[in-house]
Amino acid sequence: MKDHALTLTVNGAAHRITVPARRSLADALREDCGLTGTHLGCEHGVCGACTVLVDGAPIRACLMLAVQAEGAEIRTVEGLASGGTLNPLQQAFTDHHALQCGFCTPGFLMLATAMLEENPAMEEAEMVDRLSANLCRCTGYTNILRAVQAVAAARR
Amino acid sequence: MSVFGQSVMRLEDAPLLRGEGAFAADIDFPRQIHMRVVRAEMAHARLVSVDVTPALDLPGVIAAWSAADVAEVPPIPFRATKVRGLEPYCQPILAQGRVRYVGEPVAVIFAEDAAVAEDAADLVLVELEELPALLDAAAEPTDFDATRNTEPTIVRKSYGELDAAFRDAHVVVALDLAIGRHSGVPMETRGAIARYDAAQDVLELHGTAKKQHWNRDEIARLLGRAPSSVHLFEGHVGGGFGVRGELYPEDLLVCLAALRLRRPVKWIEDRREHLVATNHSREQRHRIRAAVDAEGRILAIDNVFFHDQGAYIRTHGARVADMSAGLLLGPYRVPAYRATGHFRLTNKTPAATYRSPGRFEGSFVRERLMDAIAARCGLDRVEVRRRNFVDVSEMPYARPLDALGTDVVLDSGDYALLLDKALARFGWDARVADVARRRAAGESVGLGLGVFVEKSGLGPSDGVRMTVDATGAVELVTGAASVGQGVETALAQIAAAALGVDYRRVRVVRGRTDRIEFGSGAHASRVTVMSGSATHQAGLALAALAKQTAAALLQTPEDALEIVDGVVRRVDTPEGASVTLGEVARALAPGTKLSRDRATPGLTVESWFHSDHMAYPYGVHLAQVALDRGTGQVKVEHYLVGYDVGRAVNPMLVEGQIAGGFAQGLGGALYEEFRYDERGQPLSTTFADYLMPTIAEMPPLDILVTEDAPSPLNPIGVKGAGEGGTNAVGAAIASAVDDALGGRGQVTQLPIMPRDVLRFLAEGAA
C-alpha cells in the first residue's frame, strides 16, 4: 500500500502532495492542499457538497481518487472570487439569500459554474434538473435557483 | 429608516461563499489525533465482551477503549422538565452490559490518521448475544434492564369535564394516526475536536453548537472539572434543526481522550454513522378522540399516544412527548382535554427534538381530526376550523395546561384573520372550482389545509454584552448560538436600530463560553425573541450612555441629542457639533475623567431579558396536490405558507426560514423515513435510502408573512420564525391527498407512500 507523490493543479496553482491511493480528491484538497472550502456531506456520491470542476466538468470529489486527478485542471470554490471581489455567481447567492448555513454552498457554486459555462441559455426545467444533483437542507432551494437564473440572464 | 424590519443582506455570507468557512471538519490543531467509534451491529444484545487488542496492534493506533476504560464517567444527563425518574434510562458513553440499538458506541479507537482509525475499528472484536428487539412503541413494554421496563413514564395532562363531554357529545370522532421516524439530517455531520491546554489548565471543545453553556457545565461535571476551566467554541455550523449541539457520547469521549492522551483529538462523524447515531425524531402513534356537538364544535379531546423514544433518554428528557401533550390543541377552543402520553423505549436510535418538535406531529393529528369532524358533521373543512378558533377578543388566552414547565398562555393572535388572508392569497375558492373540473375529467386532485400555533421564545433569561470600541465598531457578545439561520444579521439589525449605527458595524460573538458566563444557546426559536430583546435593551442602554457622555463632551443637554450612523449630534442642528461613538468610547476609557464617574469604564453595557412565558406565532398551510393514478406518486402543485411572526426583524430571513422549513416538512410528509427490518437493523443508512427532497421535488411555494399580532411579551414584538414552515406540512399535504382520494379519511400515516396511495385509489374505486 505505497504512497504516491503527485502534483495537483488547483485553481492554477501546483500542489505537490504525497498520498495513499485511497485518498479521495476531496480529502486531498482538504487535508493535503489546505483547501477546506470543498465540503463532505456524505462521502458516497449523493449530496454534491464536494462538487469541484475537473477539466471543466463538475464531478463528485468524494468519488474520484486524488491519484486520478494528476494532470487535470481542478477548480474549487476558493478560485471563484478575484481578490476581494466576489464573482457574479457568489454575489447573486448573497443577493438572493441562496445560502443559510453555507455548508452546501461551495458545491452548488461549482455545479452552477459548470452549468452556466455549458449553457447560460438553459431553460428553467433543465436548470432544475441539473441542480437536483445537490442537496441543501436549509434553503428550500428556490433562492438558489433564483440566484443562478439571475446570473444566466445577465450572461445572455 | 430603521434597519429593524428591513431585508438587508446577511453579514454571514462572504466567508461561506469564498470557501473560508470554519466548520467542524475544517478545524485542525498541531499533533492532533483522530477518533473512530466502534458501533453495535445488533439492535438488542447482551454485550459479552469487547476485545480491542487486535486494533492496538495496528501501526498508528494510539489507544483503544471499551466501557471498562471509561466506567467513571456517568451517563449523559438531560435537561429537566417536570417529569421525574428518567435518570436510569440515560445513555452511557460506551455501552455497558447491553447494547440497545444498532449504532450504539461500544468502543473507541484513537489513531494518527482518520483512515487508520477506521481500519483499526474494523479489527475490534465485539461479542454479542442477541436478544429480542422491541421495535413498536405501541406494543406491550418489555424489560429495559433487570428491574425496569421500557416505559419510563406516562406524560399526563388534563383539564375540564372530559367524561361528561363524551357522554353528551353529538358525535364522537376517533382516529388512529401515526407519524414516521425522521429527523433533521443537516448537511454537515457532527464533529468534535477537543484540546487540553496544559499551560492554562483549560479543556477546549470545538465544533460545538446550540447549547454551549449547558454542555460546558455538564462536561465539566461529568469529567470532574470546574466549569470555568472548560471552554466551548462554535465555528460555522452546517445546519442544526434540533439535532446538532446536544451532548452526545462522542463529545465526552474526545474531551476525555484529550485530557488523558494529552493530544488534540478530532472526531468527524461520517454520514452512515450520522443516520444511526444522531438523534432521530417524530415517531409517534396517536389514538385520538373528539367529542363534538351538532354544530361541529369541539367539546373535548382525548389524546392517547405512544412516543417512540428509541433506546435511551437523551438530553431532552421527555420534552417532545411533553409538547405533544401540552401543545396539541393549536388554535382551537377545547373545553375539556386529556392527554396520556406513553413515553416508551425501543431498540432504535434515541430520539429527541427536530424542527417544530411535537408540533409537526400534533398538527398532523389535530388537523386530521378537524377534517374528520368536518366529514362527520357534513361541514366544509374551512368552516369547521373557523367555528372552533380561539377568537382574537379572547387574547391572551390561557389554557389550563403547561408545556415545557410553563403555562400555555396564547399571547396574541387573530387566527381567523390569517386564515382569510391565506385563503384569499392562495385563491382557494377558484382552486376549489378548478379541482372539481379536473376531477370530473378523471384526475385525482385535491386541496388541503392545516392551521397551527407555534411556540417560541422559551425563557427564562438571556443576556448580552454590547461594547463600542475606540474606532466605533460594535461588538455584541451573546450567549445565544447560531446554527446557520442568520442570527448574526438579525441581532446586528436589532442592535444597530436601537443604538443608531450601521448594522454592518456590529460584530456578533456567539457560541463561546469563554466570552460570556451565561447563555441559553439556540433552540426552540428562542434567539430572536430572547437574545433579540436583550440586544434591543442593550442597544437602548448603550445609546443612553453615549448620549449622556456626549452631552458632557458637547456641553449640550442629553435629550437634545440623537445618534445617527454612529455619530452623536444635535437633533435640531444635525450639521453642527458632533462626536462619533468611537470618540465617546475613548472618552470613557479607563482613567479618563468621565469614566471615573461610572462604576465601570468603557462604552459598554450588559443587559438581561427575562420572560416566564412563550410567545406563540401561528400559521396556515394550504396545499394543492395531484395524484398519479398509475404510480401513486403525490405531486404538490402549489403550496402556501401563511405565518404571523409578530414582527419580522428581516423579512428576507424569515422567508428563507419558512422555505427551508417547508422543504424539511415536505420530506417528512412524503419522502423521509428511518426504516428498520424485523430484527431492528436500520435500512436507511445512506443518502440513497434516506430520501430528502431535492429541488426537483419542491413545488411552487408562496409565502405570506404577516405582522398582525406582535407579541406583548417582549419590547420588540417578535415571535420566533424558525419552525412555522415545517409545522403543518404533514397536516396540509395529508389533508390534500385525502381530498384527492375523495375525502374518505384514508390517509392516517406519514410519510405518505406511493404504494399506499395506489392502494387507497384501488379501495376507493372498489
Next chain:
Amino acid sequence: MKPAPFDWHAPTTLAEAASLLARLAPEDGRVLAGGQSLLPAMALRVARPPHLVDINRVAGLDVLAVEGGLLRIGAVVRHVAFEKPVAPGPLGALLAEVVRHIAHWPIRQRGTFCGSLCHADPAAEWPLVAVVLEAVMLAHSLRGDRRIAAVDFLRGLLDTALAPDELLRGVEIPLLPQDACWGFVEVSRRAGDFAQAMALVVLRLDAQGRIVTPRVGIGGVEAVPRRLAVVEAVLEGQTPSAALFAAAAEAAAGAVDPMEDAAYRRALTRTVTLRALHQACPA
C-alpha cells in the same frame, strides 16, 4: 467513511491491463472505471478490493463510433457522452432520453456505460437498454476476446458472465431502423434515483399499421432486466389501440416476479409498460 487500503495500478495499454488483471484478479483485484458505483461501495467498506486496476488511462478505450451498422462504445465512455445523440436515427435519440434518468449530471461525467453493465444493478438503465437492443459485450483477457450477448452477460443481481480477470473492453449496439418507434418510461422516488420500475419498448409498424417485431423490456423489478416474450406476443401483428396496450400492460404486470413489494411493483410494471407503449406509438 474511508476505503480500506488498496494498491492502485494505472495501465496505459490494454495488454498491460489484461496482464495486471490476470495477476491481481485472484487476489480480488478489481477494475476501476468511472468509480461511481465502486468507490461509494468502498467508502462504505462493503467492497474492499486490495488492488484496483484503473482503466481510465488505457489507450483506445474511449471509442464511441458508428461502424458497420453498429454503435461501438468503449470501456471509458462516460454516461454524459450520450446526452447528445451519438448515433443517427432512433438509437441516438433513445440513448439521449434514457441517459437523463441515470443519476445526476456530475455522476454522469465520470460513470461509464460499460461500468454500469459490469456493475449489473437491477435498477440501472443501461442493462435494460442492452438487453432490449440486443447489445453484444466484448470481454477481454490474456486468453483473448469473447463476445457475449447482453442476455447472457447479465446473470443476476450484481452478477455478470465476466470472469474475474476479464475486462469489458466495449459494447456494440446494432443501430435501430429509421422507422423504429420507441418509448422509455421510468418511475423513481425522486429525480435521479434508481428506478423502481422502467419499461423500454421498441417496435415498428408495417404498411398496414400493424406492430412488427415488438420488443418490450422491464427493469428495476426483477434481479435482472429482461424482455417479456408474453407481452411481445400480445402485441405482434396487432393494430395499436388503447385496449391492446392495456392488455399488453396487464400481461407485463402478470409476467414479472418482483424482488420486493410485489403488488406495488406489479402495478408500476403495468403503468410503465402502458406509458412506454403510448409513447412509442400514439394509439
